[in-house]
Amino acid sequence: MNSYIKPGDNPLLTEERKKCQFSTDILAAFYHENAQKIKRRHEIYQYYLENKELHDPEPTEFMDRYHRLENAERKVSLLKKHVKKAGSPLGLHYTMMIPTILNNADDEQKAEWLPKAQNLEFIGTYAQTELGHGTNLRFLETTATYDPKTQEFILNSPTTSAAKWWPGNLGKSSNRIIVVARLISNGKDYGPHSFFVPIRDPITHKSLPGVTVGDIGPKFGIPTVDNGFLLLNNVRIPRRNMFMKNAKLNPDGTYISPKHAKLAYGTMVYVRAVMIRTMSHMLGLASTISIRYSAIRKQGEIEAGKGEVKVLEYQTQQYRLLPQVARAWAFEFAGRYTRKLYAQFLGGDVDVLPALHGVSSGLKAVVTHQTAQGIEQCRMACGGHGYSEASGLPQLFATAVAGCTYEGENMVMLLQSARQLVKIASDVRKNQKPTKQNPVTDYLYKTSAATKCKIDQTTDPDPSSVIEAFEHVARRLTFAAFDKLEQLKQRGISAENAWVQCGVDLRRAATAHTRTFIARQFSNGILEMRDLPVQAVLKDLLQLYLFYEVLECDGDLLYDGYVIGQQIEYSKNNVYEALRRLRPNAVSIVDSFDFNDRELNSVLGRRDGNVYENMLEWAKSSPLNKHDVMPFHHKYLGKMMEDARQQSKL
Numbered sequence: 001m002n003s004y005i006k007p008g009d010n011p012l013l014t015e016e017r018k019k020c021q022f023s024t025d026i027l028a029a030f031y032h033e034n035a036q037k038i039k040r041r042h043e044i045y046q047y048y049l050e051n052k053e054l055h056d057p058e059p060t061e062f063m064d065r066y067h068r069l070e071n072a073e074r075k076v077s078l079l080k081k082h083v084k085k086a087g088s089p090l091g092l093h094y095t096m097m098i099p100t101i102l103n104n105a106d107d108e109q110k111a112e113w114l115p116k117a118q119n120l121e122f123i124g125t126y127a128q129t130e131l132g133h134g135t136n137l138r139f140l141e142t143t144a145t146y147d148p149k150t151q152e153f154i155l156n157s158p159t160t161s162a163a164k165w166w167p168g169n170l171g172k173s174s175n176r177i178i179v180v181a182r183l184i185s186n187g188k189d190y191g192p193h194s195f196f197v198p199i200r201d202p203i204t205h206k207s208l209p210g211v212t213v214g215d216i217g218p219k220f221g222i223p224t225v226d227n228g229f230l231l232l233n234n235v236r237i238p239r240r241n242m243f244m245k246n247a248k249l250n251p252d253g254t255y256i257s258p259k260h261a262k263l264a265y266g267t268m269v270y271v272r273a274v275m276i277r278t279m280s281h282m283l284g285l286a287s288t289i290s291i292r293y294s295a296i297r298k299q300g301e302i303e304a305g306k307g308e309v310k311v312l313e314y315q316t317q318q319y320r321l322l323p324q325v326a327r328a329w330a331f332e333f334a335g336r337y338t339r340k341l342y343a344q345f346l347g348g349d350v351d352v353l354p355a356l357h358g359v360s361s362g363l364k365a366v367v368t369h370q371t372a373q374g375i376e377q378c379r380m381a382c383g384g385h386g387y388s389e390a391s392g393l394p395q396l397f398a399t400a401v402a403g404c405t406y407e408g409e410n411m412v413m414l415l416q417s418a419r420q421l422v423k424i425a426s427d428v429r430k431n432q433k434p435t436k437q438n439p440v441t442d443y444l445y446k447t448s449a450a451t452k453c454k455i456d457q458t459t460d461p462d463p464s465s466v467i468e469a470f471e472h473v474a475r476r477l478t479f480a481a482f483d484k485l486e487q488l489k490q491r492g493i494s495a496e497n498a499w500v501q502c503g504v505d506l507r508r509a510a511t512a513h514t515r516t517f518i519a520r521q522f523s524n525g526i527l528e529m530r531d532l533p534v535q536a537v538l539k540d541l542l543q544l545y546l547f548y549e550v551l552e553c554d555g556d557l558l559y560d561g562y563v564i565g566q567q568i569e570y571s572k573n574n575v576y577e578a579l580r581r582l583r584p585n586a587v588s589i590v591d592s593f594d595f596n597d598r599e600l601n602s603v604l605g606r607r608d609g610n611v612y613e614n615m616l617e618w619a620k621s622s623p624l625n626k627h628d629v630m631p632f633h634h635k636y637l638g639k640m641m642e643d644a645r646q647q648s649k650l
């Protein structure tokens with residue numbers, strides 16, 4: 001039963017919702033983990049509806065960056081009064097400042113900084129990337145030189161390329177930030193460490209002496225985030241402003257190493273682990289918008305004389321949109337795994353860090369890339385109106401695609417994942433067994449159970465046959481890349497250069513490995529669902545996901561004969577059959593993502609489906625339409641046409 005039906009909705013959408021064959025409440029609670037969270041979501045939305053001061057004065061699409069930032073800060077300052085989590089001017093405060101305090105501050109520092117951060121007594125960000133370096137952290141230039149006489153660090157940007165560049169909310173919002181700088185003590189460089197650095201006066205908000213800070217200017221998207229630049233000119237901070245949970249520096253300047261060399265990178269691993277859910281939500285938003293719109297948009301007759309049909313009736317439209325719904329679910333299940341692993345790490349299990357880094361690196365890269373691709377597919381499937389900012393899809397894409405770059409550029413992250421695969425391949429070649437169980441990589445120690453894939457023509461395909469096929473491809477690509485590395489090294493090429501010359505093969509292996517991981521998490525995740533009608537929908541989504549992925553990597557499956565052409569044909573049929581089964585429930589399935597109209601920010605994706613009249617209202621509210629004739633018309637185009645008319649009379 002679809003609980004999203006309301007009087008006054010577009011009848012075309014209501015008729016879709018009346019076809020619902022499952023409980024949208026149960027599916028929504030499963031996606032958001034429990035019914036309590038759905039209830040809380042609805043309470044917050046109702047509160048938002050009742051508090052007009054939280055609303056935008058006009059569609060933000062019509063605002064310039066100055067007014068967008070002002071509006072965002074206004075709402076955030078109000079939000080603190082209303083709800084804990086806040087919007088974009090505080091994005092980095094919640095996603096990086098607070099996790100860094102939790103992850104890198106010792107107990108005394110946590111006691112001092114955490115309550116103030118949680119109470120929003122200051123606003124922070126995570127300033128690591130520099131104008132000259134983002135990926136290669138070993139070469140960051142900002143220095144923190146210890147002065148044992150005063151027990152202070154002197155922070156300095158030695159060159160222009162050392163300017164911190166990109167950190168979100170650095171330009172105008174933040175006043176207490178995390179700066180990643182090279183720790184130098186007693187003449188020794190200990191590499192990048194994190195420091196708590198005041199950059200603006202807590203009362204006047206003016207930049208402090210030695211601090212040059214500002215906004216880096218317009219970007220591809222995310223206009224309400226003041227990504228900034230920062231130059232430090234011998235700014236002094238107390239010794240105790242170095243985060244000291246892991247590495248420590250004594251008053252005399254002696255350094256104490258952390259238990260694990262990469263603990264300082266913990267915040268990045270945290271964001272990579274949790275951003276998977278954000279990407280799932282973004283893909284869920286895009287598929288909600290495009291499927292609701294496709295259910296009310298009529299275009300073209302299938303049979304002459306029988307009237308125009310909803311574009312969702314076209315198999316091609318289903319093929320463009322429904323796999324995005326399936327992937328949104330797949331990413332949600334995969335993200336649950338990495339969040340659990342991160343919780344284990346935060347709980348003190350440092351040994352889990354390499355496994356967490358390995359899985360979160362590859363997952364972050366694949367999920368952000370497929371999310372961006374999927375949103376763009378949803379946008380294109382909405383025709384011209386998908387290209388309008390009224391749809392919400394261009395901004396959604398511009399926000400999501402940034403995830404391919406931040407938190408570790410995707411190619412670099414896939415190569416990090418490949419490091420783990422190559423180490424395992426080396427162990428296998430030496431007949432070494434895994435030192436500890438790792439459900440993500442254990443399959444690499446096995447050989448392909450069946451020499452031939454078990455995908456066959458059936459109405460109820462077995463997910464394990466597809467997952468084994470993905471394991472087979474990932475194993476083959478991993479060992480092929482490993483063997484190529486070894487051959488190059490045997491020819492006298494250095495390990496580093498061999499790595500670079502195998503980069504594309506390593507990336508392919510990491511992508512195949514991550515695909516296997518996601519498929520396994522999706523297949524395991526739906527087993528928890530006990531409600532049979534909802535379970536049937538999830539099984540259809542899983543079938544669509546698995547066989548859609550088979551078609552995405554069919555060349556790798558056919559390469560060594562593990563799969564034959566007939567099985568690719570079976571896979572195609574399984575995709576079409578899943579589309580057919582999902583079509584009647586399509587609108588109710590995206591309703592179950594439970595995104596409200598504020599989150600959707602889309603005229604096309606409105607819950608009520610009343611698109612056309614609201615599209616016209618939206619367009620009319622454009623500031624351009626305050627004028628029938630633009631004030632400058634006669635100065636330019638008007639004069640040009642008048643001159644042309646006069647000219648033609650001569």
Ligand SMILES: CCCCC/C=C/C(=O)SCCNC(=O)CCNC(=O)[C@H](O)C(C)(C)COP(=O)(O)OP(=O)(O)OC[C@H]1O[C@@H](n2cnc3c(N)ncnc32)[C@H](O)[C@@H]1OP(=O)(O)O
Nearest residue numbers: 095128134135136137262265268269353357406407408419
């Ligand atoms: C809503 C969200 C808003 C997001 C806002 C955005 C924020 C940001 O973008 S913050 C800045 C993000 N920047 C990055 O992610 C930088 C990416 N670069 C790196 O992480 C590193 O430079 C590197 C991993 C690419 C290379 O680091 P390096 O120290 O050179 O390490 P190696 O490649 O030589 O590997 C050595 C060893 O360390 C392991 N390792 C690397 N990183 C981690 C980690 N984070 N956690 C655990 N282990 C890590 C790596 O696996 C190697 O191990 P072995 O293979 O066993 O030798």
Ligand SMILES: Cc1cc2nc3c(=O)[nH]c(=O)nc-3n(C[C@H](O)[C@H](O)[C@H](O)COP(=O)(O)OP(=O)(O)OC[C@H]3O[C@@H](n4cnc5c(N)ncnc54)[C@H](O)[C@@H]3O)c2cc1C
Nearest residue numbers: 126127128129133134135166167168402405406407408409
């Ligand atoms: C919207 C947005 C928000 C951001 N927010 C923050 C923030 O809050 N805090 C922060 O510190 N940073 C932030 N960043 C910066 C981000 O983390 C960096 O842009 C990212 O780490 C990539 O570094 P880079 O831009 O210097 O690219 P580079 O490191 O210069 O890489 C450029 C390209 O070179 C290639 N490349 C580089 N190294 C390798 C390698 N080892 N192997 C193979 N190929 C390689 C890759 O193709 C890469 O795309 C943000 C960036 C964006 C776009």
